[in-house]
Amino acid sequence: MKLEQIHIPVLLKEVLEYLNLKPGDVVFDGTLGGAGHSLAILKAIAPTGKLIAVDQDSQAVSTAARLFKDYRNVYLAKGNFADVKKIINSFNVSSLDGFLLDLGLSSFQIDRSGKGFSYIRNEKLDMRMDEDNPVSAFNIVNEYSSKKLKEIFFKFGEEKYSERIAENVILWRKKKPVETTGELSEIIEKSIPAKEKFSKRGHPSKRIFQAIRIEVNRELDNLEEAIDDGFEVLNKGGKMAIISYHSLEDRIVKNKFINFSGKCICPADLPVCMCGAEKKAEILTRRVVKPTLAEIAENKRASSAKLRAIKKL
Ligand SMILES: C[S@@+](CC[C@H](N)C(=O)[O-])C[C@H]1O[C@@H](n2cnc3c(N)ncnc32)[C@H](O)[C@@H]1O
Incomplete structure (x- = not known):
């Protein structure tokens, strides 16, 4: 079986549309998995761009290393996306044009690990x-x-x-x-x-x-850290796209993005704002983006996916 068939990338067209990449861009894919999104990102930023792609599962990284053996603009590492700053620094990169997380598990992990x-x-x-x-x-x-x-x-x-x-x-x-x-x-x-x-x-x-x-x-803690640190190292005009698969993840993404867009997310009974809301980003997905029925028919695992994206101002 070919690598691409093991995990079908979810909402691929939509992710590319919101990341809106161009040749030369520097992108972080924090959830390499079966490398479906990474491969499409690599094509969009070629020939001069850089893709840094990580996974905490070493098997995903070694499989992707074989797939990408002929590509020169890809940097792979086993690591946690919560360490985004440390990881990009280790490749002499200090800022990003694109940041992607496609949360949860790959089909390989569920079916065959x-x-x-x-x-x-x-x-x-x-x-x-x-x-x-x-x-x-x-x-x-x-x-x-x-x-x-x-x-x-x-x-x-x-x-x-x-x-x-x-x-x-x-x-x-x-x-x-x-x-x-x-x-x-x-x-x-x-x-x-x-x-x-x-x-x-x-x-x-x-x-x-x-x-x-x-x-x-530690999925929810890692997600919060990755959003904060990933946003910090995003260039002005850089985009962050996150696909989540259950309400606990989506709530975190939604609230962080609302907060970056300048809206206070403090509980209503707090007398003063403690979340430090300040307009730092534009929300690109006014409504959460879900897969079409056609995509779900082809890939059942996409059914609970929700994509949100922002652009740093
Ligand atoms: C849904 S899959 C990604 C699929 C990938 N986008 C593709 O197109 O094939 C999620 C992957 O993220 C990895 N992952 C989950 N949490 C992570 C974390 N905190 N740091 C790094 N990798 C993580 C998992 O090991 C899994 O391989």
Whole structure:
């Protein structure tokens, strides 16, 4: 199977439209994955531009290195997009014309990494995108207290039966550790009343797996840091585009972009503005951009995608 077929880039035409790149531009792709967006960016900035593309999953980086072996204007690194400043500096770059994040997991990671990202497959509990991360899903599920588990299930999975699921994890642990995605799914299913198992909100394991994955990979903290630091190193006129796949990510992107556009995002009950809102950017996507039905028909993974973009002033 060819590399391009493993992960189909989501909202590719729209990303290129909003980044509006030209030859010579310097671009950071913080989520290299199957390199679909990177490849299109490289073509748009050739022959003099520079693409710095990173992924925290070393397998994505080594696969892309093979794909890009004949390209001279691409700089690849294994790293976290939250370290955008450090990474671009290591390639002697201090500012950017374009910044892209396509969040979440690649199809390869979900279907073939064996890291237990999906409740549909019975695999070892791991969920680390970065294999050097000392904390895996196994540690979280087997070492966190009931209170802490309940908190992450509720905060990152928005699961109303968080407490019951957490308690049942602790009960299971009294007999043996929870070692596989299958065992975790069994615990989750047992904790949910039968009539709610297949409600409109989808399978409950999906929400709990999402919660654990966010905790393992510090996904929301990394996103906030990357937006702030990426925006700082963006040139005037430079664009930032971010594709998110669930409401917790999209809320962060939306609020940061609103804040950069000068609107105060402080809670209504704060007597004075604490967020330091100041107009530094123009929002390019007045309404969030979603894939067309045709794109979803071709690529089911695109269905929850939301793209937002800004231009630095
Ligand atoms: C949806 S895929 C990207 C697909 C890519 N845009 C393409 O066209 O093939 C997301 C990728 O981002 C990586 N990733 C997620 N969070 C990251 C982070 N904080 N730092 C670096 N890479 C990250 C994942 O390992 C995964 O390979």
